[in-house]
Amino acid sequence: MxxxxxxxxxxxxxxxxxxxxxxxxxxxxxxxxxxxxxxxxxxxxxxxxxxxxxxxxxxxxxxxxxxxxxxxxxxxxxxxxxxxxxxxxxxxxxxxxxxxxxxxxxxxxxxxxxxxxxxxxxxxxxxxxxxxxxxxxxxxxxxxxxxxxxxxxxxFGINPDKSRDDSLSKDELRTVVGISSEKTPEHENMLINILDLEEITVNDIMVPRNEIVGLNLDDDTGILLDIIINCGYTRVPIYRGDINHIEGFLHMKNVSRLLRAGGEGFTQKALKRFAREPYFVPKNTPLNKQLLNFRLDRRRIGLVVDEYGEIEGLVTLEDILEEIVGNFTTNKAEDEKLGIVKLKHNIFEIDGSETIRDINKRANWDLPTGGPKTLSGVVLEHLENIPDGNVSLELESYRIETIELSDKSVSKLQVKKLLIKNKHETDNES
Structure with a gap:
């Protein structure tokens, strides 16, 4: 060299x-x-x-x-x-x-x-x-x-043969969705909502028992026909006397057959004959599991039951899909129909029966969802009694004022989200 x-x-x-x-x-x-x-x-x-x-x-x-x-x-x-x-x-x-x-x-x-x-x-x-x-x-x-x-x-106690774990947790997947390219906000929200399905149960999204529209076979045919005409649903439960004595679900296309056959064919017995057997869902079933159950059982609607077999509400396939894609109807009239009316910025007038999840979605709030499911339930839990008159209370960063009361619950409330001052401003005021 x-x-x-x-x-x-x-x-x-x-x-x-x-x-x-x-x-x-x-x-x-x-x-x-x-x-x-x-x-x-x-x-x-x-x-x-x-x-x-x-x-x-x-x-x-x-x-x-x-x-x-x-x-x-x-x-x-x-x-x-x-x-x-x-x-x-x-x-x-x-x-x-x-x-x-x-x-x-x-x-x-x-x-x-x-x-x-x-x-x-x-x-x-x-x-x-x-x-x-x-x-x-x-x-x-x-x-x-x-x-x-x-x-x-x-x-040194290190296993060189240990394989690398490249799997992602749900939170990591959520981060990946958030930083991924070529996406729209709607698509991102849908993907994140799918990841959240296992954290939500049918009890969180069900229609409460007192709001279920059904056909009581003990009523006469005139009342039943009036309910069918005005209910606006494709499938309705039929029962005798009480919703716990459920007979099945009736599809409106079968009602059309009865009506075409003539008025005499429209009877309680005929309605029961055309009904499909009831389908029950445990209230703590996660939505991702129930979505699969609906597909496997070829069902679109089910009654939510508690551990004692008592019916607590009703859940549909559409309810679960709305958790993924959002509400199918989002106009002002529909919001008022739901009992959530915006009065001004960060101030809403809300029916007590509205669920905390619906309120958070409509107002983009973060009211606590770990306790009662409805706004009335949250207020009553906080007060620990049913108030004799209208009251006002603060829950975290929200001021809640009752407007209408009933013997058993709070019917209507006004809720305002408070602006949280930072520590520096608070110290200056004091």
Whole structure:
């Protein structure tokens, strides 16, 4: 090497720096790959498939990269020393070392790794075509290095054979949805609502028992026909005397058949004959589970029952879908029909029977949902009695005033969200 031309030595040194830059960029690119995007791309991209195979054994991948990088660094150091001695004698060794360190850092480490971090896929997929054959050629050496390294890890209580867990939790999935590209707010909300289904039970979204519209077979046909005409529902429960004595669900298309057959065919007995057997849902069933149950049982409506078998409400497939896509009707008239009327900014007049979840959705509030399901229930729990007259109370950051009372509950309330002053403003006032 001492007799080799200086130009040849510089050429070899430049080639080694390029190799070092390749190994450095390959390491950063491989470790920066998005594993989920890689799983998607490997179906149609040869480089992605090779990169995926290399990442299945990260110890071998890192081994071949570091072996190549260290060999190039050692050879660079040796050749740079020869060049420095031949040009400047023994004094050139010190300055050659400083210059080589600077060149390696800039051209073989920082710059290629920065580029690889910015464009990991292109560099990783290209590198995989070279690293794979190198791993095969140098496999015995890589295997020996890995055995020694893994043995050292085991001494310190680290299991090198433990597979990497790339699964995402629900909260992590929510974050991924929030930062994903090419989405609209509506799509993002739908995806997040799907993730939240398992935290919501049918008890949270059901129609309460006192609001269920049904057909009492003990009534005469005139009353039943009037209910059918004005109810506006596709399916209604039929019962005798009390909703707990349920007979089944009646589809309105069957009522049309009875009416077309003539008035004499419209009887309580005929209604029961055309009804489908009742379907019951435990009140604590999560919505994601109930959605699957509706599909498996080919049902669209069910009665919610408690642990004693008492009917507490009614839930439909549409109710669950609205938790995902939002309300199908969102105009002002529908909001007033629901009993949630906006008076002015952050002030609403609300029926006591409205659920906390509906109020939070309509007003974009965060009233507590861990206790009673309705606003009336929240107020009565806080007061611990039924007030004799209208009262006002503050619950967290909300001021609630009762407007109408009944013997058993609070019928109507006015709720205002208070502006929370920060600590600095509070201290100045005091």
């Amino acid at each position: 001492n007799d080799a031309p200086i130009g040849l030595l510089f050429s070899i040194l430049g080639g080694l720096l390029i190799l070092s830059a390749f190994f450095s960029s390959s390491e950063t690119a491989m470790m920066s790959l998005n594993r989920y995007r890689l799983d998607h791309l490997k179906k149609n991209h040869r480089g992605a498939r090779k990169a995926h195979k290399l990442l299945m054994r990260p110890d071998r991948l890192i081994g071949i990269i570091l072996i190549g990088n260290n060999l190039t660094h050692i050879l660079c150091s040796a050749i740079a020393t020869v060049i420095a001695i031949r040009l400047y004698g023994d004094a050139g060794i010190f300055f050659g070392t400083l210059l080589l360190t600077l060149v390696v850092l800039i051209f073989a480490e920082v710059t290629p790794k920065t580029v690889a971090a910015l464009h990991p896929e292109g560099i990783a997929f290209f590198s995989s075509h070279i690293l794979r054959p190198l791993l095969i050629v140098f496999y015995p050496f890589v295997w020996l290095v890995n055995q020694l390294s893994n043995g050292l890890l085991r001494i």
